[in-house]
Amino acid sequence: MKIPFFILSVFLPLLSAASKHDSPQDLLRSSCVHASYPGLCLRTLSSYSGPTNTPRDLARAAVKVSLTRARKASSYLTSASVTGKSKRERAALSDCVEQVADSVDELSRTLGELKRLRGETFEFQMSNAQTWASAALTSEDTCLDGFERVDGKVKSDVKKMLMNVAKVTSNALYMINRLNESHDRHQLNP
Numbered sequence: 501m502k503i504p505f506f507i508l509s510v511f512l513p514l515l516s517a518a519s520k521h522d523s524p525q526d527l528l529r530s531s532c533v534h535a536s537y538p539g540l541c542l543r544t545l546s547s548y549s550g551p552t553n554t555p556r557d558l559a560r561a562a563v564k565v566s567l568t569r570a571r572k573a574s575s576y577l578t579s580a581s582v583t584g585k586s587k588r589e590r591a592a593l594s595d596c597v598e599q600v601a602d603s604v605d606e607l608s609r610t611l612g613e614l615k616r617l618r619g620e621t622f623e624f625q626m627s628n629a630q631t632w633a634s635a636a637l638t639s640e641d642t643c644l645d646g647f648e649r650v651d652g653k654v655k656s657d658v659k660k661m662l663m664n665v666a667k668v669t670s671n672a673l674y675m676i677n678r679l680n681e682s683h684d685r686h687q688l689n690p
């Protein structure tokens with residue numbers, strides 16, 4: 501069946517207008533699609549218990565997910581560093597404990613900026629948030645690098661856990677950049 505052009509010309513603009521007022525699910529999907537790890541982005545943020553209605557919500561939610569996982573990794577590492585089998589393993593683990601503690605601290609600072617965003621200091625705060633989140637990612641990567649020379653079950657557990665933390669942090673960094681480029685910035689009153 502051929503659709504008369506005049507009908508298309510009425511409905512196509514309506515369709516594109518509708519997509520500008522994204523439903524939360526649409527916003528989530530369109531925000532995750534170009535994240536570093538899109539599947540993980542969708543899974544973690546669609547099961548997030550807080551609000552995910554705006555780019556600002558999504559950036560906060562992504563950082564919270566990352567913070568929660570970094571804290572979990574931190575307590576795992578702290579106990580593993582005591583029970584480590586070899587000297588080399590314990591050394592790698594105790595380095596990691598520090599790096600992941602740094603990452604927890606950096607992610608808390610990131611979240612702090614995102615919680616207190618104001619229109620008049622938006623640029624500065626976003627630049628801080630980006631700096632802290634990149635620092636967190638670097639700390640996580642440094643921990644992973646330290647495990648290259650260690651073998652065994654602890655290594656694979658730590659790697660799995662830290663790789664997951666680094667992936668959600670990388671997604672959080674992407675959400676921060678997206679928030680910086682979104683129109684949300686104009687809705688923050690000074």
Ligand SMILES: *[C@@H]1O[C@H](CO)[C@@H](O)[C@H](O)[C@H]1NC(C)=O
Pocket residue numbers: 626627628630677680681
């Ligand atoms: C945020 O966006 C502005 C304008 O596009 C840009 O100049 C600035 O470098 C960006 N800041 C961050 C932290 O990405």
